[in-house]
Amino acid sequence: MRTMAETLADYPFFAGLDDEAMALVAGCATNVHLAADEFLFREGEPAERFFLVRQGRVALELHAPGQGRVVLDTADDGDVVGWSWLVPPYRWFTDARAVVPTSATAIDGACLRGKCDQDPVLGYQLLQRVAVVMYARLQAARVRMLDLYAAPGGSRV
Amino acid sequence: MPNQSTGTEAVLDLPGLQALVDALAATHTVIGPQVSDGAIVLGPLARVDQLPVGMGDDQDAGSYRLRERTDRAVFGYAASAVPAKRWVFPPREPMSRTHDDGTTVSVEPVLARPQRPVALFGVRSCDLAALAVHDRALLARPVPDPWYAQRRAGLFIVVAACTTPARSCFCVSMGTGPAPGAGFDLSLTELVEGEHRFLVTSGSPAGEQLLARLPTRAADTVDRSAADAALRQAAESMTRAMPTDGxxxxxxxxxxxxxxxxxxxxxxxxxxxxxxxxxxxxxxxxxxxxxxxxxxxxxxxxxxxxxxxxxxxxxxxxxxxxxxxxxxxxxxxxxxxxxxxxxxxxxxxxxxxxxxxxxxxxxxxxxxxxxxxxxxxxxxxx
Amino acid sequence: MSESAQEASADLDALVATGLAGLVPRPFRVDRSRRETADTVTLTLAPVTGGSLEFAAGQFTMLGVPGVGEVPISISGDPTWPDALQHTVRDVGGVSHAIASARAGDVLTVRGPFGTGWGVGDGEGGDVLIVAGGIGLAPLRPALLELLAHRHRYRTVTLLYGARTPQDILFAEELAGWRGRFDLEVELSVDYAPPSWRGRVGLVTALIASVAPEQTLALVCGPEVMMRFVTTELLHRGVPAGQIRLSMERAMSCGVGLCGHCQLRELFVCLDGPVFRADRVLGLMAVEEL
Structure with a gap:
């Protein structure tokens, strides 16, 4: 059986963290397994955790009258899901649904926030990593806003 | 191969100039400068009295006016209002025709095949330089322009050195005038002081052959120094310049x-x-x-x-x-x-x-x- | 006629013949029209007379409808089997509508092939990464087919494809076949999807996994913004700009560098491209309205 610290070390997200920091993070982590179509979280719920996808696929979705459910983004092996745990009011902005049977590592956000408050060096290292993920997702969202593959002059959807 | 020298100099008078037009007209469609609609344009030319005799032009930014000269010069103006390109590169050139009767489709090329080649008469050094530019842009290419190639192949060029540049001119700074560069068949430099005459120089074997058939007299040092002086004076009078450095x-x-x-x-x-x-x-x-x-x-x-x-x-x-x-x-x-x-x-x-x-x-x-x-x-x- | 006149005349004949071969089209009959998506079809053409069109992956033709006009369209078929000339055409304008509406038996006109190819063979002995966005997969299909025809000459071959929605995926059946191969990595992602979509949603750059930068030849085609984004990501991962190739698009009328429409500063996209090394065009792509 692998230790949680070993499991965490496989995620690119944590690459470069020292053993002490990994041990702190591992103290807040649990492994979860989801069946296909099971939700990790729902829009509006308190955001107490975030997830790293070990194997599987998670879709971030919103539903809108007339449009049904729309998939905003997907997270695959190694990807991070959720940063609402880090930003007030700590509530999920979207739904997160396992598209296929998915195993993931859940990190207790409230626990980690507390540790980061006590240890600003750890906090900075984690925030740097979250910033990279957020930046990539924001960039991708901006480019997708251009709807580059749309027919010229055509309407979206 | 016969010895076909070029660079022969001779002097033509006005009747001699007409003889040149006549000789060209026997084999070519002669296109030369003439006044039309208040401007000097290029068009079919049969007689030298169709040339803009005694006419000059004032050209400047956004402005073009003809004016009468005090002499009887026939080339006493600058660039024609319309450039010579349309005679080798017309505004509309049919390329191919497609016949589609519903069952069979065929495509036939349309060739330029001008009935007679064109002789450009009295075009300027800048026009000559422009033709050389077009040769590079349209001929010396992986796929050359076949219609330009056909029209260009038969072209005979009589360039008239520019002795009266306009205020819009800046050929000296571009290195293209007022004396013509290479590429002409015959070059004319008009001399109006004293006897009205033209110093003619051959620039190609075809030009050399034609020149030999014209009623010329030999050029002397007076003719040559008068032509040099006219071109030098033209170059010095040019007020505009392109800042080409860098x-x-x-x-x-x-x-x-x-x-x-x-x-x-x-x-x-x-x-x-x-x-x-x-x-x-x-x-x-x-x-x-x-x-x-x-x-x-x-x-x-x-x-x-x-x-x-x-x-x-x-x-x-x-x-x-x-x-x-x-x-x-x-x-x-x-x-x-x-x-x-x-x-x-x-x-x-x-x-x-x-x-x-x-x-x-x-x-x-x-x-x-x-x-x-x-x-x-x-x-x-x- | 003198000797020099004969020479000049022979030169002229050669010039004219070369010019006409590039500028006068040949009629091709539509053998088959296969609908790819709501607005895109793949046409298979055969010459009405004369031989088939040999081409390099990445080249394009000027494809026309008699009486309507012509547009530049990438060849999307198999370069190792040129008997079937294939174009994948999206109905986005007057001429492309007429082309996309063509049915089996109709006759279209073809000039070309024109332009530079992908130079797939330059990747021999190394990894080849293909990144396609939208209709950009069409000019990359010949590259992939050429790679598969000589698969043993390459190490890994990867296709990353971003489409707008699951309905906009080109060559869907063939993609399914490619995904089933063990010697080919295929990942695709869409921008918009309903929950029934089991695949990935997101930008194509997110599909770029680990690369061996020095050994990778990257072939990229899609909208210019997408190509800039992909190039930035590949450079960030250490792929040299000289090993990233992009297929550019500009207005074209002649296809042979005479009409001037496709100029990108000193480049004629039809002649110097459409496939360029990224280091040749990155700076030019950065200039607005160039």
Whole structure:
């Protein structure tokens, strides 16, 4: 059986963290397994955790009258899901649904926030990593806003 | 191979000039300068008295006026209002015809095959330089323009050295005049002091052969020094100049210089400059089909980079703004052209300056690019 | 005629013949039209007379409808089997609508092939990464087919494909076949999807996994913004700009560098491109309205 610290070390997200920091993070982590179509979280719920996808696929979705459910983004092996745990009011902005049977590592956000408050060096290292993920997702969202593959002059959807 | 020397000099008088036109007319369609609609244009020419005898021109930014000279010179003016390019590169050139009767489709090329080759008579050094530019842009290419090739092959060129440049001219700074460079069959330098005569020089075997059949007298040192003096005086009287030093780098390296936005406030994007330019070669292929006819025709027509449509792809134009289109034209002409064809696309004829309805001066635009952003030119005294 | 006149005349004949071969089209008959998506079809053409069109992956033709006009369209068929000339055409304008509406038996006109190819063979002995966005998969299909025809000459071959929605995926059946191969890595992602979509949603750059930068030849085609974004990501991962190739698009009328429409500063996209090394065009792509 692998230790949680070993499991965490496989995620690119944590690459470069020292053993002490990994041990702190591992103290807040649990492994979860989801069946296909099971939700990790729902829009509006308190955001107490975030997830790293070990194997599987998670879709971030919103539903809108007339449009049904729309998939905003997907997270695959190694990807991070959720940063609402880090930003007030700590509530999920979207739904997160396992598209296929998915195993993931859940990190207790409230626990980690507390540790980061006590240890600003750890906090900075984690925030740097979250910033990279957020930046990539924001960039991708901006480019997708251009709807580059749309027919010229055509309407979206 | 017979010894076909060139560079023979001789002197023609006015009847001799007519003899030259007659000799050319026997085998060619002679195209030469003449007054039409208040301007000197090029058209079919049979007699020397059709030339603009005693006429001169005043050309400057956005301005063209004919004026009477005090002498009887026949070449006493600068660049013709219309460049010579249409005679080798017409505004509309049919390319192919497609016959589609519903069961079979065939495509036939349309060849230029002019019935008689053209002789350009009395064109200027800038026009000659422009032809050399077109040869590079249209002939020395992986796929050459076959219609240009056909029209160009039979072309006979009688160039008239420029002794009366206009204020719009800047060929000296472009190295293209006023004395003609290579590429002509015969060159004429008009001398009006004393006896009205023309120093004629052969520039090709064909020119040499024709010259031998003309009623000439030998050129003497008086003729030669008079011609030299006339050309020197013409060069010295040229007031405009293109600041060519480092110009390509200034153009290519400053796509966001404020001068582009500034000129766009005046430029109407009318495309006059591209039509008047002797080297602009951009075209579009247009397709025409007649109702009820099984034949459709593809033709190449002159186009201009000043239209929004010119850069249109599915979805929209690449160059939506006039500043981008002016930048494309000028950067191509004086910058990218050199990389593409090894020679500048500008021959200093000044037509784009004369025929710009708002008087945009390409030499002034070049100077604007040399100024650091934000530095305005000094106001010109009226 | 003198000797020099004969020479000049022979030169002229050669010039004219070369010119006409490039500028006068040949009629091709539509053998088959296969609908790819709501607005895109793949046409298979055969010459009405004369031989088939040999081409390099990445080249394009000027494809026309008699009496309507012509547009530049990438060849999407198999370069190792040129008997079937294939174009994948999206109905986005007057001429492309007429082309996309063509049915079996109709006759279209073809000039070309024109332009530079992908130079797939330059990747021999190394990894080849293909990144396609939208209709950009069409000019990359010949590259992939050429790679598969000589699969043993390459190490890994990867296709990353971004489409707008699951309905906009081109060559869907063939993609399914490619995904089933063990010697080919295929990942695709869409921008918009309903929950029934089991695949990935997101930008194509997110599909770029680990690369061996020095050994990778990257072939990229899609909208210019997408190509800039992909190039930035590949450079960030250490792929040299000289090993990234992009297929550019500009307005074209002649296809042979005579009409001037496709100029990108000193480049004629039809002649110097459409496939360029990224280091040749990155700076030019950065200039607005060039």
């Amino acid at each position: 110009l390509a780098a200034l153009l290519l390296g400053q796509p966001e210089h404020p001068a582009w936005a500034e000129v766009a406030q005046r430029c109407l994007a009318c495309g006059n400059c591209t039509l008047a330019c002797p080297t602009c070669f951009c075209t579009s292929i247009v397709e025409t089909a007649e109702l009820g006819s099984p034949v459709s025709e593809r033709a190449r027509v002159w186009d201009s980079c000043f239209t929004a449509d010119f850069s249109h792809m599915h979805g929209g134009s690449v160059r939506t703004g006039i500043s981008a289109r002016y930048r494309q034209w000028m950067t191509h002409k004086l910058g990218a052209w050199v990389e593409q064809f090894g020679v500048s696309g500008c021959v200093g004829c000044g037509r784009c300056i004369t025929w710009c309805p708002v008087g945009i001066d390409i030499t002034e635009q070049a100077r604007a690019l040399a100024r650091p952003a934000g530095q305005e030119p000094r106001e010109r005294k009226p």
